[in-house]
Each structure stands twice: as structure tokens, then as C-alpha cells.
Amino acid sequence: MNRRSAVQLTALAGTAGFAAKFFWRPGLQRRISGRSKVAILRCTDYLDCLPAVRDGLRLIDCFVRSKRILLKPNLVEYSPMAPINTNPFLIAAVADALFSAGAASVTVADGPGHIRDTEMLLDESGLAEHLRSINRVNFVDLNFDPIRRVAPAARTTSLDELWLPESILQADVVISMPKLKTHHWAGVTLSLKNLFGVVPGSVYGWPKNVLHWEGIDNSIVEIAATVPVHYVIADGIIGMEGNGPLHGPARHLGCLVFANDPIAADATCCRLMGIDPSKVKHLEMAAPLGNLHAPRIEQRGESLAVTRQHFALMPEFTGLRDQDAL
């Protein structure tokens, strides 16, 4: 091989390597075979949500016997004026129901994106008191949990590694517990966007600005493909519309959503909010992980059409509206 050929070969290999890094995407690995189970349960009062939680877990055949469960609620920041966080009564009811169903342990864990003082957030939101009342449940601040390096599964970001908390990686069953809210960057924040909270602030900062720079939709898909979520219990009793996730007005939807597939859960929550899930970029991108389309979802409990309300959308997101539902 002469020098010219060697240079050409090196240049070709370099170009191929560059192209592979930026354009090659492994296919998202499907996490569910067959149709997904989703249940919508009517519930208008947090103080009386335990029966609905038990029914919902049964309707999606949630199996937790002898398992170590990690509940990942949506804890952002506390305001007495706005329904920002997954309600603590609901979190406590879910923990109670899981113990009744034979769970070996239940841990509540989150890593708030804007708040470093998680002790203050737990105290002021009332969650600390609820967890104390159950006694057997502990809270893990994922922002400061021991961490491990894992390979990103979707390659939708340029990140070569993701540092994730051991508590998430070691749980037998992860249950994402979002609150139904619109979101001023991502359109909606549901079980997938809720996973931003598993990325540790100790590594990435407050907020987890690296994820924003990688593109919010890309990052949501990257984390969703890397972190296994087994079930979803979504707080739709009081949601948030408009300028969510912090400053929108409350929307009383009066339901809880249960699912054994986060894609199907978020698709159903979108439909309940009058949003077409296939128009939500991160959901459309993450769709191969589960079932996005209605015929692939086994709908149980309340009728979607009866429960649906049209959440107000910011002008940037009016295109997400489900025209068929109007």
C-alpha cells in the first residue's frame, strides 16, 4: 500500500466513524409483547383513592409479590397554589396497596431538577409526613444516590454514557408516577418525561442542563430506552394545563391511569388531555418501545371518551390537539 492509499483509507475510516457516531441509531428494543393493558379509574378525592388504586393494580395484572419496588413520583418544587407534584396521599395509597399485594419493599425515590434541598421539598409538600405514617417506606434522593455508568440504549443523544442511580438500577420493579401536566418545552410531562428525575444532579447539576442541550425530546427517549419502567400509575385527579409544569392552572380530570407499558400509559393520558399522542415528538420517537396506537391498547375501566377533557395548550403546542376528539 502506498502513502496515497493509506491516506485515502484513513480518511475513509475516519468519515465512516464520524457518520456512525452521529447518524447510526440502534433500533429501540420493544419492551412488551402483544397489547398493552391500560386502566382508567374514576377518582375525584385524594383522601379516598386507595380503593381505586387497588382496583387499578388488579386491572393491569400488576405483579409485585416478593419484589423490591421503586416508586418514582414527579417531585419538582412545592407551591401551595399549584398542583405541581404527584399528590402525597396517592403515593402513600400506592405504597400501602403494594404492600398488601405482597411487595417485599417499597422505596419512593426522585431527584428534583430545580431543588437541591429535597428535605425541604418533602417537608413542605407533606410527603415526608405521609411516608412516616406508613413507616415501612423510605425515601431516596436520586440526586445524591450512589451511581453507575451505563451505556445509553437509544443513541438519540451524543452522550457516550449515562450515570444512573443504583436504586433505580437495582429495583426489581420501577413504577413511574407522573402527574398529568402540559409542559412548556416537551408538550406534555407524563411517565417518560418523569424519568428526567432519575438523572443525578450530583453529576449533571440543577437543573440537568446537559439533557436540555442534547434536546429534551432526544434525552427523554434516551433515558426511557435505558431505564426500565415496568408500570405506570398516573395522577390525573388534579392535573395542570397551559404553562406547565409549574405555572399552569389546575385541571380537575378526576381519574387515575394505570398501565403495564409507559408508552401506552402516556398515549392514553394524552388522549385524556385531548392531545394526539402521535404528534408529541418524544412519544412518537419512543413509540417502538411499546404501544402508542389505540388498537394495540387493551383499555379497561372507565371509557376514555367520557373521561376526556381538553387541556389548554400553550400557543407553541396547539398543533398537538387531537382533532378527532374535538
Added chain:
Amino acid sequence: MKRSAILEDLSHRTPGGIEDAAIAGLALRGVGKVDETLLRAQSSAGAWAAVPNGPPNTYLTALSLLALRHSREPQEFRACARSLQWLQGCYPVECHWLWKWKFRLVDRQVRFDPSKYGWPWVPGTVSWVAPTALTIVALRTSEIESSRIQIAEEMLLDRACPAGGWNAGNSSVFGVNLDPHPDFTAMALLALAGGPHVQSPIISSAAEYLSMRLETCQSAYSLAWGSLAFAALGDARATKYRRRLERMDARGTWPPRTLGLVALALEDPTFAFKEFAK
């Protein structure tokens, strides 16, 4: 709760990470040697990360530098010099003219002046309040004279919430004012207390916010930051929060970083970052 008991507790704890080690190092200075983990964890470039081979972290680097600076161990001077060099070479993305114009012309949902910048949490992102505030303190403590300190102070003033205090970074998104947080507010006040803007009305309104917010706050972490900030301002309200911290006794549940901050706040007089010659 006595400070001596806290220090005793802290000296037996294993740090959960670099932040724990750095704050414990500050609290235990003069009593015990700065944790060797700090020196071992510094990268060859001079930065600290949350984990070995993790992304270099400005906040942790500034905090570790402060801990080493106050330890006064001669072998740590080289480590300090390397971290100072790394901090001074770390720029947020809004410094680049392209991003500056993008923020001015296209990304208008977040209100801030991109010509006023500080430090990002990790390289490749924009400036935020906590890493900027801690880096200002670290540079000033090392008696570094840099135009970046002045620009960073202006950045903090620019990002202040209209009602007083600081959020994590910006004060307004999509036309809505963000709420301030006590710990970020305290850090920003610590940084600005030693500078030329100490008489600014932004400082006084932030101090008012912090004082009001801490009235109902039960968290030792935020109370300790608040007490350190008021002490740096020479404000008598520091004593009030010290007294509240003295009455708390939940140290068994506190992580080392909280224990260390409380120990610093309970020093008599309250701990202040010293200035050291280069």
C-alpha cells in the same frame, strides 16, 4: 445541638461524594486533615467530578478548592493551582458569539443577558447560579484578580428574581417570573457580599426574601446556607438562624454535607471564607 457533637459525628462518617468530602473538610479544618479522597479525586486537568471519569463539575471544583485552600496543608497548593487554572479556563456556552446571538434573536422564552456570564455546572452548558456563586467565592478567596469575577457578579445581578432572591438560573421563562430558592439565594449572597455590589438594592431585596423564606423553613441545609450568607453580609439575622440550628437534633438523618454546613454555621463567630495570597 452542640457543634462539638456534630464534628465528632462528622469525623466518623464516610463521605458519600465529593460535595460531602469538601464540606466536611471545611468543617473539620484544624481538627482533622482534609479527606484524602479530595486529593485523590482531582483530575489531571485540575477539576473534580461527582464520580471518577465523570463529567468535570464546576460547583464541586470550586467547593473542593475552598476546602483545600482552608486546610493550609503545603502539599495541597499544587492541587489548588491546577483547579484555579481549570476554573478560569471553563466558559459557559453563551460566551460564544453564535450562542450569544441565538439567545438574543431566537431563544427568547428565557429572559437573560448573554453578555453577562458566569460558570456552568458542567462544560458545554450555560451559566447557573450555584456554580457561578461558589466559583466567585473560590477565586476571590485565592485573591485572583480576573475580569471574569466582575462579569460573573453582573450575571448574578442580571438573573435575580424580580421579587428578590435567586432561582437556579434565570428569573423568567415564557413571560412568567420564577420563584427564588433559599439555598441558591444564600450562595449568591455569599458571592456578592465580598464584592462591589454589596449596597445594591438587589442584595437587600434578596436578603429580605431569604429572611422571610427561612421563617417557615425546617430544613437544616437551607438554614445553614442562610446563616452563612447573613454572616457574610454582617447581618445580625445570622444569629437567629444559628439559634434555630442549635435547637435542631436530627443529625443522624443528615448527610455529611448538611452536618458540615451546620457545623460551619455554628462556629463562633460564624464561618467566613478567608482570603489567601496566591
